[in-house]
Amino acid sequence: MKFGCLFTEYLQEERELLDEKCAHIEYVRLKKVLKSCQTCKPLHSSSSSSSPSPSPSLVSDLPSHQLCQCQSCPVCDQKFFSELMKEASDIVGFFGSRVKHLLDLHVASGMQRYVLRLRQCFKNDSGRDCCELNGVYGHFKCDLNVSDAVMTLILPDSIKLEYNLTCAICLDLVFNPYALGCGHIFCKSCACSAASVMMFQGFKAASPESKCPICREDGVYSKSVRMLELGLLMKRRYNDYWKKRLLSERNNMVKQSKEYWNMQSAYALGLH
Template identity: 30%
Template sequence: MKFGKRYQEYMQGQVELPQVGIKRLKNMLKKCRKALPPEKNSLNSCVQDASESRCCQQHCQVCDGTFFPALVSEMSAVSGCFNERARRLLELHLATGLKKYVNVLKRRMHISHHDNLMQEGKDLVNYAIIHSIAMRKLLKKYDKIHYSKKGQEFKSHAQEMQIEILQSPWLAELMAFYINERECTAKKKGMAATEAMAATAVAGLFRECSLEFNEGKPVLCCSLFDSMKLEVNLTCSICLDTVFDPVSLSCGHIFCYVCGCSAASTSIVDGLKAADSKARCPLCRQDGVYNKAVHLDELCILLKNSCPEYWKERQQSERAERVRLAKEHWESLCQAFTGI
């Protein structure tokens, strides 16, 4: 089955969610192909004259004026919807205090409340994956028609605009949520991890979601259909150790909370929200990525359960480091206030 048909079938059951109009965007590219002069419309002539074969490699009035703006608009809507839905779902699951008490009452009145959360989490991961594949297919189509690499270059542009859905911090959180709940269900039912994985495998888009260790380094993996595999590296590029108390910047890169504060030149008391708007990510060098940083609570739970000895050791050393940094912060404030 072609991806376009599969995509349409999937989105028929997701009426309330925004989607990328694959057919409409492909029709835009067809119009671009029809707009070419007859001699430029055949592959043979394009191969014969390399200098003229690129119909609009540097500039295309049809696509630059319609295709890319439409794709940016639809990707922004999809990414924004996904982030908001994932945030609300995880806040509901990790609720504390009065919210947690209300959720307990709901679960008693409605036994399948937990199952509903699991199903919504799976649906959101599927939603992210299928739209990422749709974007990849569309951009490959663009490059095929234009004999260019502009479509591939657009991926970097989408990441800079923070509308690439696979770089969303909430996707890593949903993957961790899925693994945590799968293992929790396995413990309650007395199942082996492999049996639980098979029982909760999602038919269709992502076939397996797991935490793997490559040479002792943790990696969050998700095997997708269409021979794709999503991998999220969980090694902090600053301290070069497994991320502790992880946070994800809006560019998608994950760091330890203390390391992130250090990179942003802000104190752990003020937090990443107080970072300068010009502060850059240590990896991709994008600016303005700290203000929308997300604390990855589900990932924190997953790593704590998967690496208990490391987590306990790191927690002890981290506590001492945080006390020292907090003390330095308040002493500097007192000196600034008193002038002594």
């Protein structure tokens, strides 16, 4: 099954961006069930008549009504559809959890408690959240202009929003974007530099007094959110730029890690 092989290669290439709990259909496993189903009819006929099982060429010469019986084996049908339903339920559960997470991030703070209480009433019905997100998506349009570094969002009722994707520190398109608690978006490396922490340490190592470089609000690093969807959009649309920035960020991270551990070794040996 060529599609199953291509899909497996895609999952291996994108494993860094995909969630570890991401559910998908195992096409190879379903193909094994279909292969075993093709041999059910010859096996049943051989066991009933105590004669050797016919070859595949003889099976292909059977009348059409007998071939239909071979394709509708109750045992294999039950096994195939039970496997398919199990994987489909896992996929629905995964997407339902991701939709709930997106809704939690974009719900206004004043309505958060109200939405959380409503969720208790429908916690076993994730389709309602999917319908709500699908309703927004049906009237949603996103346009990304890399020359102006502006993302334009058109919401229902002709509401138009424009958001500047230029990092205020490096003055370039945001790479590996993070939104601080105040809502301003920066590159991860730029935000870590502003908070005087290493990239490999992350925002958790930032001081509570660290302020946003734009609005100067403190305590925003502990409430930061990784803009995974925006980063994936930048990678898809501008892959060359993304690869260039990725190489630069990795070199910078290796350099910072080397300096940090050299400093720690010097302190341990009493050289400072």
